Amino acid sequence: PTAPSVLTMNGSVNSHFASGANQDFEHGVQIVDEDKNFNEQMPQYLQAEGITKAGFNYHLISVFGSQSTGKSTLLNYLFGTEFGVMSERERRQTTKGIWMSKNKKGGAKDGQGRCMAENILVMDVEGTDGRERGEDQDFERKSALFALATSEVLIVNIWEHQVGLYQGANMGLLKTVFEVDLQLFLKNSKNVTKSLLFFVIRDHLGHTPLANLKNTLMQDLERIWSGLSKPPGLEKSKINDYFDFAFVALPHKILQPECFEQEVAKLGTRFREGYVDSKKAGLVDDADDPVLLPQYHRRIPADGFPMYAAGVWEQIDSNKDLDLPTQQELLAQFRCDEIAKEVLLPFDATIAPLEEQQSNAVSAGAPIVIAALGKTLGGARELVLKSFEEEASRYHKGVFKTKQTELAAKIDGRLKTLFQGQLTAAHKSGIHDFSEAVSTAVKAGQKKGGNYDFYKIVQTEKQKSIKRFESEAQASLVTGTPWSDYKSQLNLYQKEIDEVSxxxxxxxxxxxxxxxxxxxxxxxxxxxxxxxxxxxxxxxxxxxxxxxxxxxxxxxxxxxxxxxxxxxxxxxxxxxxxxxxxxxxxxxxxxxxxxxxxxxxxxxxxxxxxxxxxxxxxxxxxxxxxxxxxxxxxxxxxxxxxxxxxxxxxxxxxxxxxxxxxxxxxxxxxxxxxxxxxxxxxxxxxxxxxxxxxxxxxxxxxxxxxxxxxxxxxxxxxxxxxxxxxxxxxxxxxxxxxxxxxxxxxxxxxx
Ligand code: GDP
Ligand code: MG
Known part of the structure; x- marks a missing residue:
């Protein structure tokens, strides 16, 4: 891929190599380039930003809108990102493809002690009505579909003067969004969650109150919706079945820079987690309402997001029907395997030396009873299963359960071998020690004149020996497993003790x-x-x-x-x-x-x-x-x-x-x-x-x-x-x- 030239806010030129191994992520990461290639750097980016381990504690937001409507500028103000923006002098399209950056603001509390949610990922999507791409609707559709499949909130950026211009480019974009969303619903009816369409009206002069602008927009949206040819079965569906809406107006950035910044800061605090009264369903209406509502979250664990996003993009780009459940299952299978491998590392570090010690002892013919084996094994087992559950249970439940069973069977196989080896060792050394102890006591008795009580010697040593075997077996029990039981081995042991006696x-x-x-x-x-x-x-x-x-x-x-x-x-x-x-x-x-x-x-x-x-x-x-x-x-x-x-x-x-x-x-x-x-x-x-x-x-x-x-x-x-x-x-x-x-x-x- 070519290195896109990005003009930064202050006009200086930076080069970014999307495929560079040691890419610096100053401007975020370009996840889809202008040739619609997916960038494999996302995992590194999430890692660098400390999001990989966040589980579900992250959020995805996309921005949509016409070319050069100040989208990137808005995001940079809102989230402290450094997306490329157009310089005043050149007026050329800047944002290419889809960029992603983590929110750099947050933490700062507003007057009411509220602050932005942690780990907000923002996607800056190339506007597609630009002169340079002409009538290329393909990217627009694909990026809309991608955003809908991944994002909780879609910011729709629009000039105030475009409101009511029903024929305008924005309306074309929204029509596309609705269409692809319907398509997505059709394929994945149970699996697509609602998204919030958050309209940000720019250069609001103030003559027309926000409420009026909102009404106009909603009317337009309804018109677009009713004008859509809906797939069979969805003819009667309403726009609110698929989307919630929120609206905000911002002052002119150049004419009222201070007001602009104040309002943007206010807007920022709305990117927090929260709940909205169910009565207001469909409209996140108050100027104060949080917008990161749990129902919008896509529930893709952070560590699996890059893979999921890549899979989704791949499907979209090759014009296949986007089957989200399948994507989620594939993701789950892949990630569960990866997680299993990861959690097996510390397990191996604990278990492998014990396995080696035991097999060496067996081949040397000198059985070794490993002290407190049960505790070690139980600890390792618990750690593996706990770590696995912690990481993997966020993925597709069915897949997770299967993989969990597989993992348990795998580790239990090894633990069981160790446990049984331990019992065998305890058995062998116990029998050996028993007959030695009896012989020694008899010899001592003979030295003292032969007046020893053989029966008592045997009974005493027998009791000691069985007690010892039991306590060694007990100390080898692996808690929480049905297979670590030594009853039958104890029986065998007692039998052999009797034989030896x-x-x-x-x-x-x-x-x-x-x-x-x-x-x-x-x-x-x-x-x-x-x-x-x-x-x-x-x-x-x-x-x-x-x-x-x-x-x-x-x-x-x-x-x-x-x-x-x-x-x-x-x-x-x-x-x-x-x-x-x-x-x-x-x-x-x-x-x-x-x-x-x-x-x-x-x-x-x-x-x-x-x-x-x-x-x-x-x-x-x-x-x-x-x-x-x-x-x-x-x-x-x-x-x-x-x-x-x-x-x-x-x-x-x-x-x-x-x-x-x-x-x-x-x-x-x-x-x-x-x-x-x-x-x-x-x-x-x-x-x-x-x-x-x-x-x-x-x-x-x-x-x-x-x-x-x-x-x-x-x-x-x-x-x-x-x-x-x-x-x-x-x-x-x-x-x-x-x-x-x-x-x-x-x-x-x-x-
Ligand atoms: P994008 O293509 O939508 O990402 O637009 P940019 O953020 O690159 O900005 C395009 C142009 O609009 C730049 O020259 C900005 O200085 C200018 N701009 C940004 N914000 C505003 C605003 O709030 N009002 C006006 N009038 N211009 C703005
Ligand atoms: Mg831009």
Whole structure:
């Protein structure tokens, strides 16, 4: 576009580059140029003037009238604008296209404390009856339509001497305005609000009172209206259905400059917001009435106005039917998307780092519970929705609602992921901490001597853990959302805590079992050792047991069995008590006891085998023999004399001791001569026994059927070859003792 030369009020020449990026807006902004191009600078202009964020708190006013009737001059006086005006010398058309400027006055209060409304935008529209454009009606129609679609007040500027000149150029202009307004109504019946036509009569000499001028004008307007060919359906419509009217007269600016300025100042205060009595509808009549009435406002939010204006102009310029609802919906869609993007920026700044933190933690396998997450998320969510509502709710309601739902779904998707990630993290770390805490407490208990209450430990930690999970979940709740609920996750958590507790209890059972086994082993080590040691004393007698007074050698296995079963049942009682104390199930106890019996049998066998090691056994047999041989029945050591029946005593003692070998070689009960009822005593494996429970168990002959060994075999302590070997070696030892005795008998005699 060419740079229009604009002559300012004082005649100096300024150049304006409508498309310049860094345009200064000293003279406002040219929104439509002389070639009917829409200028894209309006957003920058509104931004620079601080109107963008004003919402609905702004106003639009246009001026209409013949060329060179002092329109721009009036606006400049009225609003402190700097629209170009014709210089006195050149008399050329100045205003080209449509210019816009913000009211630079305002703030100043009149005598009654009233002042102009904030954010008044004034559009100076090129007059079209000028010589230079000739009969170009096109721009006139288009600019009129544009002004009607956007402006609350249309100032119609007219010389006093033109009033009543029905054929004059002004009347042509007004006819155009009416026509395009009807056209607009036809297309948008529900969506076009009334405009105020504010007639400003210039160079009022004062001979004719304003009231008369007003009447004349109204008559003319009615005539024009009735002369219009109205579209079908609107034939009966009245001019007041579409317009309100106001009138004011101004003195001659050049002849009465002071009066002119005074009146203009007065006129200025009428550009304020207010209400007018509904009785006066159609005529904003009093010289004092405000003209910026709410019903004239187009309700296009300020930040969307440039886009709306561009869309409207585009439709008008391409001679399309101006469909305002569609324009408003398009605008709403575009702006709502823009606003959504804007409000998502701070949201992203808050949420994205959390998302990253969480996903990093997940990939590192170290779940992180973010503190006060719910508050952060809730705050971010509320801010987004509040900001969006604040900005976007001014736009088309339906579009706004849809976009609001979309936005909420979008952010909630992300927030929900974070929330659930948080619950997962709380779950994982909670379970981990719980089992750690129990283990630590158990270890501490073990250090203090093992007398700890496992059940209490688990219950305490369980309660703590669930409480903690709940409070972490609680602190993650996002207020105002139906999806941030943790009931089912809490259930899952409790379930897993119970599972883990079960596992920990099993471990504790194992520890208990180990302790019990160790206890049994050490007790057997002592008591069984003692039974074997008794063998060393041969005078224990080899006959039948006599009232339990002196244990007989024949009863050895019976005593071992009963010491063994007594010990184990003692351990069983303690095991059961302890296991019950931490809530082990009867099944678990049963399995534990079964294992304990088997392991105890193993311990007994180990102890017996130890005693039966060749050296040990030989020593015991020798002691046994010596005891019988070298002591008399009263327990007094014999002093061998040659007359003694050494040989007889020797043979008797040797035979008696030799009888021990077959006795020792098989674990059998004296009375029945049968093996002890080991299979019955151990019992069948409990039904609930698992493969893991059986994994570390030694097979036992006669108990484990598929083992292929009989109970007899299990009870075999010494094999036949071992027995013979033992007998031979024992005899040799005994022989040695005998020889020694013989010698000592002889030696005693010689002494
Ligand atoms: P526009 O084309 O309607 O914008 O008219 P301008 O504001 O450019 O003014 C056109 C001419 O009218 C200029 O020479 C002004 O000095 C002159 N003018 C402005 N206001 C008045 C007025 O109130 N009375 C008279 N007689 N002339 C005026
Ligand atoms: Mg002008």
């Amino acid at each position: 079960g596992r920990l209890r099993k471990e504790e059972m194992r520890r208990l079992a180990t302790r019990s086994e160790r206890w049994v082993r050490s007790r057997l080590g002592e008591s069984i050792g003692m039974e074997f040691n008794k063998l060393g004393s041969g005078r224990a007698g080899s006959g039948a047991p006599e009232d339990g007074e002196k244990p007989s050698e024949k009863d050895l296995w019976d005593r071992i069995w009963s010491v063994f079963t007594d010990t184990v049942s003692h351990a069983e009682i303690r095991f059961t008590e302890r296991a019950r104390s931490f809530d082990a199930s009867p099944d678990e106890v049963e399995v534990g006891l079964w294992r304990l019996r088997r392991k105890s049998w193993g311990a007994l066998r180990d102890k017996i085998d130890e005693e039966m090691m060749e050296g040990n056994l030989l020593l015991k047999l020798r002691e046994n023999f010596e005891d019988k041989f070298r002591y008399d029945d009263e327990g007094v050591p014999r002093i061998w004399r040659p007359t003694d029946d050494i040989e007889g005593l020797y043979t008797k003692a040797r035979e008696s001791t030799l009888e021990l070998i077959p006795l020792l070689s098989r674990f059998k009960m004296a009375r029945t001569s049968a093996p002890p009822p080991l299979d019955a005593w151990i019992g069948a494996p409990p039904e609930t026994v698992t493969a893991a429970d059986e994994e570390d168990l030694q097979p036992i002959g006669g108990v484990d059927e598929d083992e292929g060994r009989s109970l007899e075999e299990e009870m075999t302590i010494l094999t036949d070859s071992k027995r013979q070997d033992l007998a031979t070696r024992f005899k040799k030892t005994a022989d040695g003792v005998y020889v020694e005795a013989k010698r000592s008998a002889i030696g005693g005699m010689t002494q």
